[in-house]
Amino acid sequence: xxxxxxxxxELEGDRxxxxxxxxxxxxxxxxxxxxxxxxxxxLTLTEAFYLINEGKLSVDGVSPYEFLKKAALxxxxxxxxxxxxxDLKKRGFIxxxxxxxxxxxxxGEDIKKAVVPLYERVPFDFNGIYSMxxxxxxxxxxxxxxxxLTYYSIEREEPHGPIKALKEKIExxxxxxxxxxxxxxxxxxxxxxxxxxxxxxSIIESIYLVEKGIADIRxxxxxxxxxxxxxxxxxxxxxxxxxxxxxxxxxxxxGLIVKTGFKYGTHFRVYVRDIEHHAPYxxxxxxxxxxxxxxxxxxxxxxAHGVKKDFLLAEASDPPKYLKxxxxxx
Amino acid sequence: xxxxxxxxxELEGDRxxxxxxxxxxxxxxxxxxxxxxxxxxxLTLTEAFYLINEGKLSVDGVSPYEFLKKAALxxxxxxxxxxxxxDLKKRGFIxxxxxxxxxxxxxGEDIKKAVVPLYERVPFDFNGIYSMxxxxxxxxxxxxxxxxLTYYSIEREEPHGPIKALKEKIExxxxxxxxxxxxxxxxxxxxxxxxxxxxxxSIIESIYLVEKGIADIRxxxxxxxxxxxxxxxxxxxxxxxxxxxxxxxxxxxxGLIVKTGFKYGTHFRVYVRDIEHHAPYxxxxxxxxxxxxxxxxxxxxxxAHGVKKDFLLAEASDPPKYLKxxxxxx
Numbered sequence: 001x002x003x004x005x006x007x008x009x010e011l012e013g014d015r016x017x018x019x020x021x022x023x024x025x026x027x028x029x030x031x032x033x034x035x036x037x038x039x040x041x042x043l044t045l046t047e048a049f050y051l052i053n054e055g056k057l058s059v060d061g062v063s064p065y066e067f068l069k070k071a072a073l074x075x076x077x078x079x080x081x082x083x084x085x086x087d088l089k090k091r092g093f094i095x096x097x098x099x100x101x102x103x104x105x106x107x108g109e110d111i112k113k114a115v116v117p118l119y120e121r122v123p124f125d126f127n128g129i130y131s132m133x134x135x136x137x138x139x140x141x142x143x144x145x146x147x148x149l150t151y152y153s154i155e156r157e158e159p160h161g162p163i164k165a166l167k168e169k170i171e172x173x174x175x176x177x178x179x180x181x182x183x184x185x186x187x188x189x190x191x192x193x194x195x196x197x198x199x200x201x202s203i204i205e206s207i208y209l210v211e212k213g214i215a216d217i218r219x220x221x222x223x224x225x226x227x228x229x230x231x232x233x234x235x236x237x238x239x240x241x242x243x244x245x246x247x248x249x250x251x252x253x254x255g256l257i258v259k260t261g262f263k264y265g266t267h268f269r270v271y272v273r274d275i276e277h278h279a280p281y282x283x284x285x286x287x288x289x290x291x292x293x294x295x296x297x298x299x300x301x302x303x304a305h306g307v308k309k310d311f312l313l314a315e316a317s318d319p320p321k322y323l324k325x326x327x328x329x330x
Numbered sequence: 331x332x333x334x335x336x337x338x339x340e341l342e343g344d345r346x347x348x349x350x351x352x353x354x355x356x357x358x359x360x361x362x363x364x365x366x367x368x369x370x371x372x373l374t375l376t377e378a379f380y381l382i383n384e385g386k387l388s389v390d391g392v393s394p395y396e397f398l399k400k401a402a403l404x405x406x407x408x409x410x411x412x413x414x415x416x417d418l419k420k421r422g423f424i425x426x427x428x429x430x431x432x433x434x435x436x437x438g439e440d441i442k443k444a445v446v447p448l449y450e451r452v453p454f455d456f457n458g459i460y461s462m463x464x465x466x467x468x469x470x471x472x473x474x475x476x477x478x479l480t481y482y483s484i485e486r487e488e489p490h491g492p493i494k495a496l497k498e499k500i501e502x503x504x505x506x507x508x509x510x511x512x513x514x515x516x517x518x519x520x521x522x523x524x525x526x527x528x529x530x531x532s533i534i535e536s537i538y539l540v541e542k543g544i545a546d547i548r549x550x551x552x553x554x555x556x557x558x559x560x561x562x563x564x565x566x567x568x569x570x571x572x573x574x575x576x577x578x579x580x581x582x583x584x585g586l587i588v589k590t591g592f593k594y595g596t597h598f599r600v601y602v603r604d605i606e607h608h609a610p611y612x613x614x615x616x617x618x619x620x621x622x623x624x625x626x627x628x629x630x631x632x633x634a635h636g637v638k639k640d641f642l643l644a645e646a647s648d649p650p651k652y653l654k655x656x657x658x659x660x
Contacts, residue, residue, distance in 0.1 A: 053526035064527065065503075065512055069550040072505035079505050083525070119507045120592050121567045144592035145532035147508065147523045173395075175402035175409050177449045178477065182395055193477045195413070196383035197394065202475035220399040237451045238623075262450050262474035265629030293568075299595030303629065306636035 009048060011059050011067070014074045016048035017041070018057075027051070032094045044097045045071040045078060046085040053086075077119065084117035084141045087149040091330055102141070104330075115141045115151065115330075124297055126290040126315050129154060130323060139328060142294050150327065152301065157312060157324040159281060161256035161272045163189055165212065172206050172215045174225060179206040179217070186214070190257040190275055202260065203234050204241075204248050211249070240267075240285065243316035247285035250320040258283075265303045270312075281312045288317045301327050339378060341389050341397070344404045346378035347371070348387075357381070362424045374427045375401040375408060376415040383416075407449065414447035414471045417479040421660055432471070434660075445471045445481065445660075454627055456620040456645050459484060460653060469658060472624050480657065482631065487642060487654040489611065491586035491602045493519055495542065502536050502545045504555060509536040509547070516544070520587040520605055532590065533564050534571075534578050541579070570597075570615065573646035577615035580650040588613075595633045600642075612639045618647045631657050 007023040009016040017040050018024045024041030028034055033051065034043040043051070049071060051057035052064050059067055071078045084102060088095045093104040101114040116132075120142050132138055137155030144150065170183035179201040186192065191209065192199035201209075207227045209215035217225050234241040244267055251258045257271040261282055270281040282304040286292060297313070304311035305327060313323045337353040339346040347370050348354045354371030358364055363381065364373040373381070379401060381387035382394050389397055401408045414432060418425045423434040431444040446462075450472050462468055467485030474480065500513035509531040516522065521539065522529035531539075537557045539545035547555050564571040574597050581588045587601040591612055600611040612634040616622060627643070634641035635657060645651045 065510075068510060068528075069503060069505070069552075073550045076506050079508050079510075079530075083530075086525070121507065142592075143507075145508070145534065145590040146592075147525060147530040147532075148590075148593065150593055173399060175399070176406050177451065177473075178409050178475070180395075180398060180409075195416070195477060198398075200409075200413075200477040202477075204475065220403045222399075260475040260478075262472075262476075262625055262628055263478065263480055263632075265625070265632035295592055295595070298592055299629070299633065302593075302595035302633055302636065306632065 006055060007051075007057050009043065009057055009059050011048075011062055011070065014045055014071075016043040016045065016057070016059060018043065027056070044099065045075060046082045046097045049082055050086055050089060077117070080119045080143045081117050083143050083147050084115065084149060087141070088115065088330070093330070113139060115139045117141045117143065118294065120144045120294045120298075122294065124292045124294050126286065126292070126313070126321070126323070130156065130315075130321055133323070139330075142298070150298065151330055152297065153326050153328045155324050157310075157322040159251065159256060159270065159312065159322060160254045163252075163255045163257055166209075166214050168214055170209070170215050172201060172209065172217045173222075174203070174206060174217055174219055174230065178202060181215075190259075190271070203230060204245055207231060207234075207245060208249050208252055243285045243287045244268075246316040247283065247314040247320055250314075251283065264307060266300060269309070278308070280309060282307070282309045283312045283314050285314045285316055288315060290315050297325055301325050336385060337381075337387050339373065339387055339389050341378075341392055341400065344375055346373040346375065346387070346389060348373065357386070374429070375405060376412045376427045379412055380416055380419060407447070410449045410473045411447050413473050413477050414445065414479060417471070418445065418660070423660070443469060445469045447471045447473065448624065450474045450624045450628075452624065454622045454624050456616065456622070456643070456651070456653070460486065460645075460651055463653070469660075472628070480628065481660055482627065483656050483658045485654050487640075487652040489581065489586060489600065489642065489652060490584045491600075493582075493585045493587055496539075496544050498544055500539070500545050502531060502539065502547045503552075504533070504536060504547055504549055504560065508532060511545075520589075520601070533560060534575055537561060537564075537575060538579050538582055573615045573617045574598075576646040577613060577644040577650055580644075581613065594637060596630060599639070608638070610640060611642045612637070613642045613644050615644045615646055618645060620645050627655055631655050 007018055009018045019040050021039045028041055033047050034041045085095055085097055088104055096103040101116045103112040103114050105112045133155050137153050140152045142150050166189050170181055172179045172181045180198045184199050187199055191205050192201040207230050210217050210227045219225050248258050258268050261268045264282055266282045267285050268283040269279045270283055271279045284300050300311045311325050315321045337348055339348045349370050351369045358371055363377050364371045415425055415427055418434055426433040431446045433442040433444050435442045463484050467483050470482045472480050496516055496519050500511055502509050502511045510528045514529050517529055521535050522531040537560050540547050540557045549555050578588050588598050591598045594612055596612045597615050598613040599609040600613055601609045614630050630641045641655050643653045
């Protein structure tokens with residue numbers, strides 16, 4: 001916006017109308033703000049408040065602070081929309097507030113991206129967002145408690161890798177917290193860790209291998225035990241165990257190598273070809289019909305970007321669904 | 331351990347005894363392993379299993395894999411102790427397994443550090459650990475599902491800063507998700523963010539300021555509202571709100587500058603002198619009598635170290651308690 005004069009508008013419900021057609025034309029042409037209707041310029045509350053704060057618009061009989069209060073009363077997310085609009089304008093975008101999302105473009109550009117403005121405290125509804133991004137990725141502008149904006153792109157992901165299913169039949173001994181096997185050959189598919197002459201396996205790996213018919217599990221007294229028993233034991237100590245098992249199993253079925261994400265602060269790190277090459281994903285497993293929070297998303301993205309990986313949020317639905325979330329700089 | 335020969339021991343309960351006094355002396359002298367008792371060398375199961383795997387010890391009538399199973403039956407955390415012991419030995423330490431922690435020293439050193447070996451699935455009991463570190467910091471060796479070790483040092487922390495309490499009396503307008511004030515002067519104590527001609531405040535800042543007698547809060551219709559009402563509203567949307575408010579208030583009372591940690595994936599970032607200088611802490615608030623998990627601790631430390639800050643776990647007890655957790659490389 002590069003207007004030298006200040007114009008006058010009238011507040012009418014959730015719109016501000018600039019009735020003088022000469023003035024309207026100037027505002028619209030200079031800043032690509034608002035929509036023409038019957039020779040008048042119609043501004044949304046966010047557009048109007050932005051122009052007010054830029055000193056380009058005054059609204060009859062309403063001080064700027066009064067305008068802020070009136071706008072917040074008329075629209076439950078006014079502050080959030082306004083802060084997003086303002087941030088996008090300050091980044092040099094042409095912004096159109098559609099009332100749902102903010103369509104943005106650089107000057108001269110035709111293709112418009114859309115940014116969905118949300119407050120950090122709005123729930124993160126996995127299935128709702130999964131539906132929203134069915135066609136293409138979407139950008140979400142999250143306003144935090146400090147009024148700062150962080151932008152995330154979210155898209156569906158179908159991870160897959162080349163690791164073939166094993167044909168071996170092995171025996172695993174489950175001890176107290178983990179398992180061992182003398183059958184080291186499964187290590188070629190990146191199960192377990194070589195400890196001395198054996199392979200140490202996690203409980204999750206052991207359950208997967210027995211469910212795939214690759215392993216029998218025995219306890220330290222050589223009694224055969226069922227995967228169901230192991231699952232019940234694991235669930236007692238880790239309420240997230242079943243969702244983790246489901247995602248672990250699905251990623252393994254997809255030919256990927258899955259290792260614990262403990263050191264990385266998440267559930268799994270996932271490799272594609274082998275564990276010598278960079279792991280492209282950190283994966284966080286959530287239960288079916290998950291409704292979480294944006295701070296959890298921010299956390300996962302931070303953890304993943306800090307080690308140059310992508311963050312996958314994996315919902316343990318049937319079949320599991322994956323969302324790839326990245327922080328973007330507009 | 332640099333033994334060229336292999337010795338023979340006998341399994342007796344949860345100990346392995348090397349009865350031949352010449353052999354015992356050699357093992358003990360070369361590797362500083364075990365304790366002498368009545369001319370015999372007494373080894374813990376971890377020490378014995380380590381020597382077995384190094385090819386330095388055989389136990390009469392028990393194969394190495396059988397030994398592993400017997401040891402796991404006799405000690406509920408044998409695998410975890412063994413993997414920790416083994417990792418410390420491979421890092422070049424002299425290690426003494428006391429049955430509780432592992433005392434470690436470098437060759438020639440007198441002062442011994444202690445490492446507490448734990449499996450990642452063991453609960454993280456805030457108050458238990460707070461008691462354990464009353465005298466000095468402790469090192470915890472956490473074994474993850476892959477059998478890998480991560481070491482954390484934990485100590486008490488009493489954060490404090492130089493920011494003086496405000497004496498102003500201001501008015502705050504709470505809108506839908508955040509608050510604004512026309513009284514910009516409180517910004518010198520780093521409350522709020524300047525948005526146009528006003529200061530935008532978070533709900534948590536607003537409640538703190540009203541509870542300190544600095545602010546009155548009104549809604550968009552200029553009706554006065556109570557901090558209790560705001561707390562109830564905030565708690566509906568954020569189940570962690572009350573613990574966050576308590577820690578926010580305590581840190582502000584301690585003269586620190588507290589800002590949202592949203593972008594960093596945690597609750598708060600804390601500055602000492604001003605917000606231009608580096609923020610030394612990321613703070614995660616947990617409820618009173620908190621029992622969490624080690625993966626949560628690992629996550630917090632990762633997030634903080636990724637941005638060169640210390641991770642403070644803050645328990646909303648009365649008064650609040652702080653633990654500083656760092657990852658250490660031994």
